[in-house]
Amino acid sequence: MPMNPTLRAAFGDELRAAVEAEARAELPRAWRHLERAHVLSQAFVWPHIVVHWRMLGYGWRRRDVKEMAGQVARVLGAGPASWLGRAPVGNTGGANVGIFTPMPIPDDLRAILDAEG
Incomplete structure (x- = not known):
């Protein structure tokens, strides 16, 4: 199932914000946007892989x-995890957190994901 237009737009906004922040050398902000894009992408095979490539x-x-x-480990596992519905909800996707660790979802992202169904 593809992302709905609202979720796809939010995902794209987070990826663009990451690129823009990194270009301004705002590295913590860039990483935060990648993490947010990751949370939005977890249920979708290709977007999930894309975020891990970006990370x-x-x-x-x-x-x-x-x-x-x-x-590298996450790029290899992202597709199967999403396809099988096994991606840990809310996980921010960085190597600083466990691959299978669920995490709280920020309220603004939760609203977008809830609208997705």
Whole structure:
């Protein structure tokens, strides 16, 4: 099932905001937007993989070996986890959190996801 237009727009907004923040060297903000995009993408195979690729790229540009290693594992597992409905709800997707750890969803993202169904 594809993302509805509202969710797709919110997902795209988070990815664009991440790129823009990184270009301004606002690295914590860029990462936060990637995490938010991850939360929005978890139920959808391709968007979920895309976010992990972006996180891998972020780690690469920072030369963060821990993040790169964590993202390689996540890139490989994101598609099957989404397809099987096994992605942990709310997980922010970084190597600093467990792959299978559910996390609280921010209220604004919860409203978007609830509208998705």
